[in-house]
Amino acid sequence: METVGQKAILNELFKRLTEPAKSRIKLYQIAILIYMDQILNLVINKFMFFRVKIEEKKSNLSLSKMRQSQIKLDILSKERIQQSLDLVHAKARKSFVDLQKMHENCKSHQETPELFCEPYIHNGFRPINQPYSYYALSLFTKHNETINAWSHYLGAMYTLYLAFTMDFSDHFSWPLLSCLITATIMFISSATAHLMHQKSHLCHMTCFLCDFGGISFNGYGAAFMQTFICSPVWYYKNLEPYLLPIIGLQSALCCLLNSIAQTKYKRPYPPIKRFLQFAPCGLLWLFAILPLFLNFFIDSPGENLKISYALHFCHIFTFLLGAAFFALDFPQRFFPGRLDFFGQGHNIFHVCIFFVVYFQFKACYTDFVNNRDIIKSTRQEPNVYMCFGSLILLVSYYFYMIRSFYNMIKHNFDAEGNLIMTKKTK
Numbered sequence: 001m002e003t004v005g006q007k008a009i010l011n012e013l014f015k016r017l018t019e020p021a022k023s024r025i026k027l028y029q030i031a032i033l034i035y036m037d038q039i040l041n042l043v044i045n046k047f048m049f050f051r052v053k054i055e056e057k058k059s060n061l062s063l064s065k066m067r068q069s070q071i072k073l074d075i076l077s078k079e080r081i082q083q084s085l086d087l088v089h090a091k092a093r094k095s096f097v098d099l100q101k102m103h104e105n106c107k108s109h110q111e112t113p114e115l116f117c118e119p120y121i122h123n124g125f126r127p128i129n130q131p132y133s134y135y136a137l138s139l140f141t142k143h144n145e146t147i148n149a150w151s152h153y154l155g156a157m158y159t160l161y162l163a164f165t166m167d168f169s170d171h172f173s174w175p176l177l178s179c180l181i182t183a184t185i186m187f188i189s190s191a192t193a194h195l196m197h198q199k200s201h202l203c204h205m206t207c208f209l210c211d212f213g214g215i216s217f218n219g220y221g222a223a224f225m226q227t228f229i230c231s232p233v234w235y236y237k238n239l240e241p242y243l244l245p246i247i248g249l250q251s252a253l254c255c256l257l258n259s260i261a262q263t264k265y266k267r268p269y270p271p272i273k274r275f276l277q278f279a280p281c282g283l284l285w286l287f288a289i290l291p292l293f294l295n296f297f298i299d300s301p302g303e304n305l306k307i308s309y310a311l312h313f314c315h316i317f318t319f320l321l322g323a324a325f326f327a328l329d330f331p332q333r334f335f336p337g338r339l340d341f342f343g344q345g346h347n348i349f350h351v352c353i354f355f356v357v358y359f360q361f362k363a364c365y366t367d368f369v370n371n372r373d374i375i376k377s378t379r380q381e382p383n384v385y386m387c388f389g390s391l392i393l394l395v396s397y398y399f400y401m402i403r404s405f406y407n408m409i410k411h412n413f414d415a416e417g418n419l420i421m422t423k424k425t426k
């Protein structure tokens, strides 16, 4: 593309060439024109170069300004985000504190007899000596046992739902059904104990004797189901004639030691009380999970077994987790009086027990479906006496034992069921 100078030169050349020869442009004049044109081009280029630089500088300046304003915006938005987070945190905290506030009829631990008080729980105790209907209806009000009652009533609904909707026409699946029955009774006795125990001292003792009976009963059902379904062939063959007496005796021992611990020791409870509660239950639980370890470490599990092992692992982990929350009074020991309604260790323990039952049943059902043929060919076919007669026998034993302990302790209480020595509330 020709520049302005080049155009002028070409025009001049054309003009001169068309003129008479004497007036034609001389060569040196052309050279000067070309030279001037070069200089002009150089000047123009330099000018354009500086212009571009200036523009760039300007745009850089505006860019940095934009960046600065962006940073300011960022800081502002961060401040705003922080403010909103603080607001959300404050609101959540307030809602949590409001949530923990109890029903206006509830008493503090200073106004409640020592027997009903739990460590690190300061509020939400229902008044004692009310009609039974008051405690039954308190299921729908806020107090420090609401979550404990609901968590296990919901558990009972779930196990009942499974018991009524699953197909148990195959006799070999009856150990699964008997475990569901024991789990349902455990959930109902535990939830009812937490709901009703505050009526009186005697009621408290009786309710928790029933609660321990339910725990021992489920220990039996779970041990029977797991040993029957998950044991290696050689182990079950040797154990079969003694299985029900062994787990029946262990379950009876659980109930007995728990009842002794409950009636013998007074608050504040010594550590031996928890040992007497945990040791026999732990022993029964270890016996129930023994077949899983035998399968895993001695008989290498098949592909199908490996699938159910994730569920077995969840059951074992959840059981240990729940036991730790219960035994250590965690987390309420670090927040005394702040987890009275929701979040106390016993709430978490109850939820864990629900998941223990859930994972245990799912794992055994998976094993049963995958190994049905092996189970059928290596086990004696379960009958009504074995699966349900033994449950009736155990329940009768629990009732007899609870009745015996009730008769042993009832003379310590007055007509209203309050402890004679400490009838006056604090």
Ligand SMILES: [Zn+2]
Binding pocket: 148, 190, 194, 346, 350
């Ligand atoms: Zn409980």
